[in-house]
Amino acid sequence: MLSFFRVNAPYQILSFIVVLMILQVPLYISSPDLLIPELQWMLVGEKMSQGFMLYRDVWDNLSPLSAAVYWGMDELFGRSPLAHRTVANILILFQAIYFNYISSERQLFTERNYVPGVLYILFLNVSFDCSTLSPALMGTTFILLAFGTLIRQMQREGVTDEVFEMGFYLSVATLFYLPMGLFALWTFASMLLYTGATFRRHTLAFFGYIFPLALLLLFYFFRNALDDLSQNLLTSAFRTRRYNFNDFIGVLGVLGGVFLIAGLGFFQTLSYPRFINYQTRIHQIMMLWTITAVISIGLMPFIAPMQFCVFIPPLVMFSVNFFMLMKRRWMAEVLFFSLFVILFFFRYQSTFLDNAFSINESTRLENLKIQPSLLPEQIRQQKILVIGEDEGEYKDNFPATAYLNWELARYDFDNLDSYESVISIFDNFQADPPTYVIDKEKLLPVLFKRLPELGELYQPTQWKGIYQRKSSNLSK
Structure with a gap:
């Protein structure tokens, strides 16, 4: 050859x-x-x-x-x-x-x-x-x-x-x-x-x-x-x-x-x-x-x-x-x-082959693969924001706000005591509001205390850590 x-x-x-x-x-x-x-x-x-x-x-x-x-x-x-x-x-x-x-x-x-x-x-x-x-x-x-x-x-x-x-x-x-x-x-x-x-x-x-x-x-x-x-x-x-x-x-x-x-x-x-x-x-x-x-x-x-x-x-x-x-x-x-x-x-x-051979799990890039069924069936084709590392939640949904990369989003979300960060978050929610927010870092309660006006727009759902925009505000 x-x-x-x-x-x-x-x-x-x-x-x-x-x-x-x-x-x-x-x-x-x-x-x-x-x-x-x-x-x-x-x-x-x-x-x-x-x-x-x-x-x-x-x-x-x-x-x-x-x-x-x-x-x-x-x-x-x-x-x-x-x-x-x-x-x-x-x-x-x-x-x-x-x-x-x-x-x-x-x-x-x-x-x-x-x-x-x-x-x-x-x-x-x-x-x-x-x-x-x-x-x-x-x-x-x-x-x-x-x-x-x-x-x-x-x-x-x-x-x-x-x-x-x-x-x-x-x-x-x-x-x-x-x-x-x-x-x-x-x-x-x-x-x-x-x-x-x-x-x-x-x-x-x-x-x-x-x-x-x-x-x-x-x-x-x-x-x-x-x-x-x-x-x-x-x-x-x-x-x-x-x-x-x-x-x-x-x-x-x-x-x-x-x-x-x-x-x-x-x-x-x-x-x-x-x-x-x-x-x-x-x-x-x-x-x-x-x-x-x-x-x-x-x-x-x-x-x-x-x-x-x-x-x-x-x-x-x-x-x-x-x-x-x-x-x-x-x-x-x-x-x-x-x-x-x-x-x-x-x-x-x-x-x-059903059981494919690999040298170790790392060669399969399992840590980079999108995990199946991360969100409930009801949350499909929706505008969402993931507060935390994205593990594939956006696969069947659409991203909202500017916070697509969690490493960069931390500039704002890790500084909720900063006036500039809080205002930046509010402006981003106003410009491109998500229908659902997946709060992996448990930061939304603190954020809503800083921004009561934003907190009035969202309510907790039956799923832990997931918030939904109130229906009366969806058309706004």
């Missing part, structure tokens, strides 16, 4: 499509459970399509361009996980084809073939959540484009417009997924160490980077929402987070084999004497990429395999060397075929 993808022929693009389709068939036959982050992204798009403004009217730490994509998806397809997955697969295919193109066109490896592209597709299908339309996946697309521009600069002298273009791509990646802002440091370090870039080149790249960011700041400045942007996006990104160790175990269980192959390939790369100087510099740039990606883990809003999409290009780079530099061709064939079989087994067994 490895020998098939070593054939350098244009028809191999069709083989990429076939491999991706085969890997994705189980997810279309039996759709995996919707994850809470996926639902959150859809809800942001839904609120924006109703005319609410991100950060000012919708409190969430989603990056602006990702939110714009979800807004467009909601306008076109509504709350459709299938549509999101299809667009994600198109992105995966584009990334694989583009990475394979620059690998061949820029001679990143010792021979030109289609192994990089097929490995790219395989690695992005090690977990079902990697093929969701996540901000990390969308942002990685533009990091790849910046990488392609960077290596073109290594083969050219003088200043070209592509330097500005590279900074622009990095900025767009940042606006899709904020932790990717760290890759600006990776790019400028790579330019300084490996391209011999002049001060003028660095300046052009810098202006390319700040241009989209400046447009974003100007947009929110003229909408009088610069403080909302700062609080909900920038400040929240650098808050100290406590990650669950089991989440890291889950990621390691899913991606551990990929990291092992890439690690072995890295050592083979170090010991191979026939790389030209240019290829050696590419390997060093990829190592800087990996280091930057590791640092970005500290900025991830949650830990799941989908958040590690940005690791895929360097992992593919060294994994290709693992297979291509192996002296025993038959062993490379066996290992490559085994990789195919293992991935196909794990992808299909979860669909067709």
